[in-house]
Amino acid sequence: MDKYSALTTLVCVVEQNSFSRAAEQLGKTPSAVAKTIAGLEAELGARLFERSTRRIQLTEAGRLYAQAAREALACLGQASEAIGQLQRELHGELRIAAPLGFGAAFLGEVCARFALDHPQLRLQVDLSDDDQVILGSGHDLILHEGACDLPGLIARPIGRNEIVLAASPAYLARQPLEVRLDNLLEHDWLLYWHPALNRHIWQLRRGEEVRRLELPVGRLLSGNYDLLLSSALAGLGILHAPLWSVAPYLADGRLVRLLPDWMVDPDAFGAHILAVYPSHRRHAHKVQVFIHYLEQYLREQQLA
Numbered sequence: 001m002d003k004y005s006a007l008t009t010l011v012c013v014v015e016q017n018s019f020s021r022a023a024e025q026l027g028k029t030p031s032a033v034a035k036t037i038a039g040l041e042a043e044l045g046a047r048l049f050e051r052s053t054r055r056i057q058l059t060e061a062g063r064l065y066a067q068a069a070r071e072a073l074a075c076l077g078q079a080s081e082a083i084g085q086l087q088r089e090l091h092g093e094l095r096i097a098a099p100l101g102f103g104a105a106f107l108g109e110v111c112a113r114f115a116l117d118h119p120q121l122r123l124q125v126d127l128s129d130d131d132q133v134i135l136g137s138g139h140d141l142i143l144h145e146g147a148c149d150l151p152g153l154i155a156r157p158i159g160r161n162e163i164v165l166a167a168s169p170a171y172l173a174r175q176p177l178e179v180r181l182d183n184l185l186e187h188d189w190l191l192y193w194h195p196a197l198n199r200h201i202w203q204l205r206r207g208e209e210v211r212r213l214e215l216p217v218g219r220l221l222s223g224n225y226d227l228l229l230s231s232a233l234a235g236l237g238i239l240h241a242p243l244w245s246v247a248p249y250l251a252d253g254r255l256v257r258l259l260p261d262w263m264v265d266p267d268a269f270g271a272h273i274l275a276v277y278p279s280h281r282r283h284a285h286k287v288q289v290f291i292h293y294l295e296q297y298l299r300e301q302q303l304a
Helices: 003-016 019-026 030-044 060-086 100-117 131-135 169-174 181-186 225-233 243-252 285-300
Strands: 049-051 056-058 092-098 121-127 141-145 153-160 163-167 189-192 201-206 209-214 220-222 238-242 256-258 272-278
Touching: 003 019, 003 030, 003 060, 019 030, 030 060, 056 060, 092 100, 092 285, 100 121, 100 225, 100 243, 100 285, 141 285, 153 243, 153 285, 163 243, 181 209, 189 225, 220 225, 225 238, 225 243, 238 243, 272 285
Parallel strands: 092 121, 092 141, 189 220, 189 238
Antiparallel strands: 049 056, 141 272, 153 272, 163 238, 163 256, 201 209
8 A cells, every 4th residue: 555645545535524525636536535545444453434324524543543644744745845945946735725805905916926936836725714614724824814723723923904994986976974983874884794793893093092883784794805895996885994905906096095093993803914824834944935925025015
């Protein structure tokens, strides 16, 4: 049995939680994947999975062996990277996960530049707003908003997650009311819905002065931030927005920052953009090089 291939197959089955999806990911047949797992079980003298017609589940032995397999593959990967570094070039694959909004706002451009600068490195970029999926995904690097205190993960701040109020010139032209603290509830709002966010109260700060305000009723409410941003650009209303998502539109005039003297207090997503990676990857050269590259970009855009 090719042990490296067998361990890779095991880890893929665990990550995909499916023999058939793992087979598709690996370019193998489901029967070949099942045969590999059966070979490992025969060699160990223990079952790695409990199987039923509907799902598979790791046994206690399976959890122990899958963790050991991950660590072994990580060590081999780091050795390969070290050899690549001797040749002064990044090789292999870098798997990145991030929220959907990061893709269009800055991650797409950063990845394109990075890939051009490192032609021997493959990038896999997965975008999702499901924290549970992303943080448990096994990626080399996760870009994240909000607290991250899961064991085995290092969370490093790399940029600001500052919240601003913005609207298009078209909205401001058709709306006779000047935007002031005392009439915010009379304006049209585009509100992002997320279970972690307070749906009743938000807070603004100017120096030592703090205003605790009722959250307005949204003209448009959505769990898809891209839809809200498009609606703001189209002139539908005021957007409560992370600065990283609207910085290009503020720069070119398609959006206008409102109440610029006031800072919106960080919400449940926190005050920072975080680079999150497994502790056993802390010395992985390609991870650290990408983080440094991204930090430089955010600094250039005045977002760090």
